[in-house]
Amino acid sequence: MTLADIALLANVSKSTASRALRNNPLINKNTRELVQEIALKHNFKVNATASNLRTQKTNTIAVVVMFDQKSGQAISDPFLMEILGTIADELTHFGYDMLLTTTKTATHDWYSYYYESKRADGLIIIGQGEHDQRIEALISTDLPFIVWGTEIHEKNYTTVGSDNRKGGYLAVSHLIEQGCRRIAFLGDINHTEVEQRWLGYQDAVAEAGLVVEDKLQIKTDFTSVDGYQSLRDHCLSDDVPIDGVFAVSDAIALGATKYLFEQNITIPKQVAVIGFDDISMSEYCSPSLSTIRQNTAAGGRLLVKLMLDKLNHLPVDSQLLNVEMIQRQSSSR
Amino acid sequence: MTLADIALLANVSKSTASRALRNNPLINKNTRELVQEIALKHNFKVNATASNLRTQKTNTIAVVVMFDQKSGQAISDPFLMEILGTIADELTHFGYDMLLTTTKTATHDWYSYYYESKRADGLIIIGQGEHDQRIEALISTDLPFIVWGTEIHEKNYTTVGSDNRKGGYLAVSHLIEQGCRRIAFLGDINHTEVEQRWLGYQDAVAEAGLVVEDKLQIKTDFTSVDGYQSLRDHCLSDDVPIDGVFAVSDAIALGATKYLFEQNITIPKQVAVIGFDDISMSEYCSPSLSTIRQNTAAGGRLLVKLMLDKLNHLPVDSQLLNVEMIQRQSSSR
């Protein structure tokens, strides 16, 4: 069933049929309805590849999920799933398809693969990784792309992301308010977003008139396993005593909590804990986890909106999303 | 930069250029290398839409993630993310792209939208939902599709999935072994997979010479919130005392655990708990969560392999993946 067949059935030309199907007012209303009716009856659907070829548009956005470079594993934060879900829904809502890739396989030249070879009209990148060169390579191209992460002023590309610095500040101020004085920071500041949270940490510590101890900043990957190991291997010794933990993801926080439990250290009394993300499980673990909530739904929607604006050649600015401190048991003394 | 340009530069015809690029032995080796070199130098990439149109193949597989119909929310189990990640990687590995959708938006006619209109060569569906009609509608079409879920013998389509019945059996036998006698089942047996786990529950109970009490089967959706509420609203009263919980997902189990904690009910002593999935966090919550491990990596790989086999018109059979009981603190008395 092709457009030609429909045209034949409707006794019109291909051009008329084509226009009629897309409700072009150039075509007589009766003719339009006739053609549409016939198309419907025969369950005709426009061939996307042919249409894409002719129009030079794909109506597809590629979404790249940055993987953990070391482990080669998906950053399996439920957080990711949530934002992906929103993006998918928003894109379908605007008539776009979503092509999903991870950075794990093959160091694709994204520009060539997706844009030049016409697989997608634009790119949404989730996560900046550790200043990935692949992102920077895109800046000088005409590929429309948006990154979930932190705005980097020296680098000129559009980002959408949480106010990570504020998040770090809120988390640590809160811990300090609860009486914590030696707060471990679990995260890898090579990730731009994490770096911001670390700055927020420093802001809060400075504000309280305390001193930032570099020893308390412990490089930790985005997994529960790493959270557990960080505490085990680097903290709580006489050398580095702590009374609070700020983990840059809830997953990390859960791992840390686990270790504290095993050592019979009471939470929040001896050590208070706060995470980041507010994944749905945080409320439902025990003790429930205090955290900084990221507005993933708004983030996903915004990513898509800016992407579409960009495709329509509208001016587009990076956006900072507000975060919120959610106090739960793990930090309530 | 099109094929024609390259051909011109290489002083050959388009056909020769096309063949040369794909290393067709019909073309002289020298010519091939010449063309490839030129293409490389000019960073030429074949236009996918044109190629797709001509070859009538898209080299794309659409993946549909079934959403929670009621909440309209993504089943945000990390479990999903893991399997999606594997699928994405496997597909890229075999040169396919992955189109992702959720069932939330628009009740697409998948056959028309993806297959007829040539957006994808095949469909992988994650989750059966509650006997979704959209799946059944595909059976009579020529669309190649595979479902992650349980084989349904009356329905004739290919599935890949865990041995859910065995999983249920293992979980419940284990609890019984630990001395549990009244085990709550948290899950919604309208989901085919959950139904299987319920059958496994019954198997184990029967084997132990106990009686299956329908009161103990509590309809619960796939979220922590629901796990929490199920226990709160339906169990632990004098009416329905329990000493064990089998939750059909780790997320549910975490919610349930939370409620037990709040009620000062000790785990595993007063109530032992076991979940399903073995998401990465299960090991790192406290108490660590016993669970039934699904082999998501194998599952993802198998889904893709069968899909490709199907595309190559090879015979394809549904596959059952083994599951494994992981004993942790929450059930170790």
Next chain:
DNA sequence: GCATCAAATGCAAACGATTGCAAAAAGTAA
């Protein structure tokens, strides 16, 4: 009845690759 104009339709050329088949070139044997 004819000129004029607007509304509706159709022609034919793209879009950029792939491929069956024919033709040219190169190699071999007589």
Next chain:
DNA sequence: TTACTTTTTGCAATCGTTTGCATTTGATGC
């Protein structure tokens, strides 16, 4: 040299839409 393979190349059609432009149709005015 001719005849006959074998290897290598190129022609031209095709995939199924969309769209600029020309053409037809019908309406209107004089």
